[in-house]
Amino acid sequence: MADATTAERPAGMLTVKDYKSDQKPVWCPGCGDFGVLSATFKALAALQLPKHQVVVVSGIGCSSRSPYFMSTFGLHGVHGxxxxIATGLKLARPDLTVLVMGGDGDLMAIGAGHLPHAAARNIDITCVMMDNQTYGLTKAQASPTSFIGQKTKSTPYGVIAKPLNPVLFALVYGATFVARGYSAxxxxxxxxxxxxxKHKGFSFVHVQSPCAEFYNTYDYYDQRVTELPPDWDRHDLKAAVELALTEDRVHLGVFYEGERPVYELQARQAAPGVEEFDLATYLKENFS
Known part of the structure; x- marks a missing residue:
């Protein structure tokens, strides 16, 4: 596996700096999303992915600003x-590396209906969900992952609904790669x-990414996060589900990795008569 923490690279190779755009992140000081962005830069550099072959798609929210801060292609779409959008992009251009970056509000509330289908189809994209248990962009309302008893501007007497479990959600709907990280x-x-x-199929990475401004959970997670054991069997789906249900510790690492055909390949095999063509050439020949 490529080591994403390698500090020096041979001349001519892409570095972390190459993936940064000229736009400075506008997140609040201490925002966990800084750590996620830094990790993403390191991962892209470790994989030496050409910038023009990477597309970052997002919805609405603090974390969804990520495409602006990256020198890859990006699309800041509508809420949820x-x-x-990423599915259509991957179907049209299966050669591209497609990442989705969003928050617990964007991906688990208004956009939650899309996650089961992306996972079930096994479309080859990587979905990174930054979870801060609040709607930070709109100044601290309860989100689908807010803790029971959590007081917010929309729940002044405390949240009473059981929070959604993103890792469990992805596992039971068929994601073939499910992991959790911590922005710190x-x-x-x-x-x-x-x-x-690198995984061929739908990858879901749940990241605990605290909101330092409205719901600072750094101390909470620092006391509870623990790495998965070295002998963890990532191919055991039942064990992954059982681990996702535990509440005493917050486990970090790859919960599950499976293998089955990717959707975009199956779609092309199902319609072999469809030929690729250059749209610009077609328009010029037929409409100029």
């Missing part, structure tokens, strides 16, 4: 629709992202 451990997260991007 990053996954269907960007090097470990970068290595997880390397594996997720």
């Amino acid at each position: 629709r990053a996954l269907p 451990r960007p090097n470990e997260l970068a290595n997880i992202l390397v594996e997720a991007i």
Whole structure:
């Protein structure tokens, strides 16, 4: 596996700096999303992915600003629709590396209906969900992953609904790569992202990414996160589901990795009569 934490690279190779755009992140000081962005840069550099071959798709939210800060191609879409946009993109251009970056609100609330289908189809994209248990962009309302008892501007007496479990969600709907990282451990997260991007199929990476401004959970996670044991069997789906249900510790690492045909390949095999053509040439020949 490529080491995402390698500091020096031979001349001519892409570095972390090459993947940074000229736009400075505008997140609040201490935002966990800085760690996720840093880990993403490290993963892309470790894989030496050409910038023009990478597309980052997002919806709406603090974390969804990520495409602006990367020198790859990017698309900042509408709220909750990053996954269907990315699916269409991968079907049209299966040669591209497609990443979806969003938050717990964008991907588990308004966009939650798309996650089961992306996982079941096994479309070859990597979905990175930054979870801060709140709607930070709109100043701290309860999100689908907010803790029971959590007081927010929309739940002044405390959340009473059981929070959704993103890792369990991805596992039961058929994602073939499911992992969890922590934004305060960007090097470990970068290595997880390397594996997720290399995986052929739908990869879901749940990242605990605290909101330092409205719901600071750094101390909470620092006391509870633990790495999966070295002998963990990532091919045991039942064990992965059981681990995802545990509540005493927050496990980090690759919960599960499976293998089955990717959707975009099956779609092309199902319609062998469809030929590729250059749209620009077609328009010039027929409409100029």
